[in-house]
Amino acid sequence: MxxxxxxxxxxxxxxxxxxxxxxxxxxxxxxxxxxxxxxxxxxxxxxxxxxxxxxxxxxxxxxxxxxxxxxxxxxxxxxxxxxxxxxxxxxxxxxxxxxxxxxxxxxxxxxxxxxxxxxxxxxxxxxxxxxxxxxxxxxxxxxxxxxxxxxxxxxxxxxxxxxxxGRYEGGFQKFDQAMRLAIDMAASAFQRAGGLSGISSGLRDLDQRMGGLQRSDLIVLAGRPAMGKTSLATNIAFNIAKAWRAERQENGELKSVDGGIVGFFSLEMSSDQLATRIVAEQASISSYKIRQGRLTEAEFARLSDVAAQIEKLPLYIDQTGGISIAQLMARARRLKRQKGLDVLFIDYLQLLAGSSKNSQNRVQELTEITTSLKALAKELSVPIIALSQLSRQVESRDDKRPQLSDLRESGSIEQDADVVMFVYRDEYYLKGKEPRPGTEDHNKWQIEMEAAHGLAELIIGKQRHGPTGTIALQFDADVTRFSDRADQSGLPERLE
Incomplete structure (x- = not known):
């Protein structure tokens, strides 16, 4: 035998x-x-x-x-x-x-x-x-x-x-394979509106500085409370979803050509609060007027039209609070498989829990979270924009512009992130420093307030693929909307 x-x-x-x-x-x-x-x-x-x-x-x-x-x-x-x-x-x-x-x-x-x-x-x-x-x-x-x-x-x-x-591919690949991928990326950038290698954020100066949101990147957007982190994230998310255009491939699958399918984990705000922000921004109506029902007939009609347009956008919101990083990863994979996914937003990092229920060390827990998010970005081949709080030490400085050292609870955020950006609005701090009216200090304060009114700074503190620096944005507080500042080069020359 x-x-x-x-x-x-x-x-x-x-x-x-x-x-x-x-x-x-x-x-x-x-x-x-x-x-x-x-x-x-x-x-x-x-x-x-x-x-x-x-x-x-x-x-x-x-x-x-x-x-x-x-x-x-x-x-x-x-x-x-x-x-x-x-x-x-x-x-x-x-x-x-x-x-x-x-x-x-x-x-x-x-x-x-x-x-x-x-x-x-x-x-x-x-x-x-x-x-x-x-x-x-x-x-x-x-x-x-x-x-x-x-x-x-x-x-x-x-x-x-x-x-x-269940995959046995991977390991070393011949350099010409990697080079072909790089050429394909360049070809996509050439064909895409704006000539970007990544997905357009809808903000001109940010796209020029970063080349768009790059696949597999972990992008951390940080700031102190009331700086407008969530507003900026929802603005970018809406811009991407609105620009979405796809082509059907030979295998029957849809491939995003412009814009993208957006997933948004809103761990702090409910989905209706988030939707109110987006509708208010697009309809140019103050969100507090929407909540209080103080709308004119024309405003209500405009609101209805905008809501009808937004309903059709590929923008998916998960409002579950207190989820673990493992649960978030599972849900992101599910969305990618069922609906598709091109960009993922997380609002915000510190509200995520680690996978271990008995973790006593928050720094280690946050290290696990950021490492997992970077791995998820590579696995799904999508940019992940994760919002983060900053420590209170910012408030103790005269110049309150954030720095990398202000990232709260863990240096792993700076280490794992491909891009770290900070939102800063000087107007917010100046409002609380108003001197007594009628004094010379008050006149100086008014001049400073006029200069800072509606001005937001997006500070790129770290970028693996490009330069750092500060981008000036316009911020309309009433409708929580960030937009590009007027291009100074196209304005008439000022006479002194």
């Missing part, structure tokens, strides 16, 4: 008692035999195949021993492995005889990678079965303090982890 027949017979006996999970013993034997004959076959599968991916326990043991010997610079053959495998009864043959037959019946080294992928795919299917079985069992016997939502998110997280594991 051959080695393959003996093992298959043993498995058939096992199948008579219960349903056996998907496997391919012959593929496992063929791969192990190929490695025993030519150790070079090991390097064709070593970057994605692990011992636990084999179905048969003996094969797991053999592959583990092979890996150890080959990586130590030794030769793995039936003779060198014989000492480590031990003496087992495999249906009438010993382990050393089994190794010899594996080598004798080996396939060629050329096919080793295909067999490795077969083994790997079957292992992923078995893990899928495990997730499904656990899902059913937990649903039957879930503890009282485990709501169904938590179980769903746990299962979803495990499924996406499997989806990431």
């Amino acid at each position: 051959s080695s393959a027949t003996a093992l298959v017979t043993r498995l058939e006996t096992r199948e008579a008692n219960f349903r056996v999970q998907p496997h391919n013993i012959e593929a496992e034997q063929a791969l192990l035999g190929a490695i025993l004959v030519n150790n070079e076959a090991f390097y064709r599968v070593s970057d994605f195949l692990q011992p636990e991916h084999f179905f048969e326990e003996l094969h797991q043991r053999i592959f583990e021993l092979m890996s150890g010997l080959i990586r130590a610079g030794k030769i793995a053959t039936p003779i060198t492995l014989k000492t480590y495998v031990g003496e087992l009864d495999l249906g009438g043959i010993t382990a050393s005889q089994y190794l010899a037959r594996l080598a004798a019946e080996a396939t060629t080294v050329i096919n080793s990678q295909d067999y490795g992928r077969t083994i790997y795919d079957l292992a992923i299917r078995r893990q899928l079965i495990g997730v499904g079985e656990e899902l059913v069992n937990v649903a039957y016997d879930a503890p009282v303090d485990m709501p169904p939502r938590e179980q769903i998110e746990s299962a979803e997280r495990r499924l996406y982890e499997l989806a990431e594991k």
